[in-house]
Amino acid sequence: MEDPVNMDIDGSNGTVVPRFDMMPPPEGEHISKEALLSFAQTHAAAHGYALMTVKKGSTPTRSKIICTLSGRYKNTHKVTDETRSRNRRSKKCDCKMYIEGRLVDVGGYKMWRLNVMNGEHNHEGQDPLQIPQYRKRSARVMKIIRSEMEKGRNAKQALDELKRQIPGTMVTSRDIYNTYTKLRRAARDNPDSLDDFDDDAIGSPEQNDASGMYDFGLTNSHTNGQASALASRHANRTNGDPSRLPPSPLEEPNPLEAMFYRAPDGSLLRTADLTETQRLQIEVQRLNREALRSKAEITQLKGMVRQLNEESRQNRGVQSDVRELKEMFDRYVLGVPPPT
Numbered sequence: 001m002e003d004p005v006n007m008d009i010d011g012s013n014g015t016v017v018p019r020f021d022m023m024p025p026p027e028g029e030h031i032s033k034e035a036l037l038s039f040a041q042t043h044a045a046a047h048g049y050a051l052m053t054v055k056k057g058s059t060p061t062r063s064k065i066i067c068t069l070s071g072r073y074k075n076t077h078k079v080t081d082e083t084r085s086r087n088r089r090s091k092k093c094d095c096k097m098y099i100e101g102r103l104v105d106v107g108g109y110k111m112w113r114l115n116v117m118n119g120e121h122n123h124e125g126q127d128p129l130q131i132p133q134y135r136k137r138s139a140r141v142m143k144i145i146r147s148e149m150e151k152g153r154n155a156k157q158a159l160d161e162l163k164r165q166i167p168g169t170m171v172t173s174r175d176i177y178n179t180y181t182k183l184r185r186a187a188r189d190n191p192d193s194l195d196d197f198d199d200d201a202i203g204s205p206e207q208n209d210a211s212g213m214y215d216f217g218l219t220n221s222h223t224n225g226q227a228s229a230l231a232s233r234h235a236n237r238t239n240g241d242p243s244r245l246p247p248s249p250l251e252e253p254n255p256l257e258a259m260f261y262r263a264p265d266g267s268l269l270r271t272a273d274l275t276e277t278q279r280l281q282i283e284v285q286r287l288n289r290e291a292l293r294s295k296a297e298i299t300q301l302k303g304m305v306r307q308l309n310e311e312s313r314q315n316r317g318v319q320s321d322v323r324e325l326k327e328m329f330d331r332y333v334l335g336v337p338p339p340t
């Protein structure tokens with residue numbers, strides 16, 4: 001006999017089993033308020049809900065943190081069609097779940113203690129991707145990302161700054177990288193802004209390193225200028241036809257001298273931040289590419305030498321034809337006897 005209580009426990013009999021347990025975050029001490037908020041938010045996202053801090057009820061030594069479905073939507077703002085339809089979908093249901101962070105003394109150390117004040121939600125859990133708070137790139141987040149980008153910071157650095165300013169943010173470095181790309185696209189359409197960045201230089205697929213580890217982009221006008229100078233020098237050397245030879249390995253800019261590199265996960269990182277191991281990997285890859293190019297160049301030079309030899313042989317043939325014709329002319333027209 002099957003145990004009727006446990007029969008439907010996995011939902012196999014058609015019972016809807018809630019996907020999220022809606023558990024409150026475990027209580028405990030954290031080294032800072034930011035660490036506590038980040039911990040609580042990460043926990044909430046994995047358990048089907050989102051949290052937010054509220055000023056009301058918070059003090060310098062206490063932070064009140066509530067479920068985002070607390071309260072009810074009130075039309076207190078100027079409502080446009082867009083916001084109205086968005087707010088109509090608001091799931092706010094006056095949920096009373098909340099926790100607090102409280103500054104405490106633990107053995108002489110100031111710590112932030114997470115206390116669960118009311119662990120019960122009055123609603124089902126939601127996939128984090130469906131929770132607006134986690135999806136939203138608020139104006140504030142965008143402002144920070146943009147400012148970080150303008151300072152030339154990479155996605156990881158921008159994320160650190162974002163986490164510092166908005167603890168518990170769910171934005172990933174991949175999100176930031178995507179935002180960077182969008183901002184760059186916007187900058188390209190409006191070249192007066194963000195002219196330090198060149199989308200083409202960091203995004204074009206043909207620059208992808210075949211080894212797949214890193215690919216490199218020239219990301220500022222200095223290196224772009226260098227590249228075009230090299231290209232024209234190369235064009236001169238190849239009689240104005242740059243396609244005639246592959247770029248000489250000697251003329252390939254060293255990626256370690258560029259300001260940024262793109263990591264395998266797509267994030268744009270500062271070359272100055274590379275570890276010694278990464279630098280060595282990059283250098284090995286560059287040397288490998290040089291070796292391949294050298295090989296290709298040698299093959300092509302051999303082909304050119306063969307072609308010149310052939311032309312020269314043909315020239316020699318023409319020369320001997322001319323000599324023969326001259327001898328015939330001398331003999332039959334001028335009556336000069338043939339050389340002995």
Ligand SMILES: [Zn+2]
Nearest residue numbers: 067095097121
């Ligand atoms: Zn709730």
